[in-house]
Amino acid sequence: MAKIHATAIVAAGAELAEDAEVGPYCIVGENVRIGARTRLLKHVVVEGHTEIGEDCEIHAFACLGGPPQHLAYKGEPTQLVVGSRNIIREYATMHIGTPGGRGITTVGSDGLFMGQSHVAHDCIVDDNVVLAHAATLGGHVHVNKFVFVGGLAAIHQFSRVGPHSYIGGLAAVTKDVIPYGSVWGNHAHLEGLNLVGLKRRGFSREVINDLRAAYRLLFADEGTLQERIDDVARVFAGSEQVMEIIDFIRADANRPLCLPHVDD
CATH class of the missing domain: 2.160.10.10 (Hexapeptide repeat proteins)
Structure with a gap:
């Protein structure tokens, strides 16, 4: 009993x-x-x-x-x-x-x-x-594996949070968060990659370098977002982690994508 x-x-x-x-x-x-x-x-x-x-x-x-x-x-x-x-x-x-x-x-x-x-x-x-x-x-909301959501943060209904990402404390997340991303703010914006989490979980330097290079290309100023998505998919086709981000962005979604902050 x-x-x-x-x-x-x-x-x-x-x-x-x-x-x-x-x-x-x-x-x-x-x-x-x-x-x-x-x-x-x-x-x-x-x-x-x-x-x-x-x-x-x-x-x-x-x-x-x-x-x-x-x-x-x-x-x-x-x-x-x-x-x-x-x-x-x-x-x-x-x-x-x-x-x-x-x-x-x-x-x-x-x-x-x-x-x-x-x-x-x-x-x-x-x-x-x-x-x-x-x-x-x-x-x-769909929160994927190995996500950390900081204290007092809130995630909007129907949002997706990709694996290994980090949501900062007090963040108001109203858009989808890419895998391995790190977001902050009210409303939250993409600050970069969750490098601390990636290192703690044993991702290799090669994988992290690929993710950083793909991130810079994906969110560069040149071209349209769709053109940059296609470029990243072509250049990093052999990277499982980068393609996870690309597949996440290309998937059907109810919410827009959380993007880096653009200075006025």
Whole structure:
């Protein structure tokens, strides 16, 4: 049997792994599934059709699986699915999807979601993502792997944030962020590449040099953006990382692209 504190309320239909833990004053709903060794420390609420993977650690007053903050939602049984080995800190919130969206909010594994961070309805959050304190994702946002979102930053609904990118603290992100990019400001603009993150994750000097050269060409003053995209695709066709940026830009998108700041 799972370890359940005497003050916790666990609905009859909930499915808990044998070695899961539910701490004092937690509430677990009837449509919740909790994986092995996941710990709800205290005062945690998990409701809705929510699945949490293995080895997660969820801190006080976090609320997972609540209804989306969307006026069109009328109680439909949409979902929240959270992966394994996540740390979810105090007052963090993650909401289920909407019928008009994906119908599911998906959070990957090995993430850190600091206090008061928010994952809204229909988001896709990939593995190894960090949301710093009070970072906020609007609905339908896709945050790719190894993204760091700084404290109090907010990302506009339907935006895409490419892998290995960095969102500075207090940034208001209203446009798509390229893979490996670093953005700052209100409204956020592209400042360059996330070089610190690339070095920390062991990208080779050759790969980083290719990315820097491609960045300079892609956002140069000469020619149109489409011409520069084609030039970069031709020159760096053999670079997996550069082509990841090109494919990201060429893909269908709901939001415009976050670009470098242009001085007046």
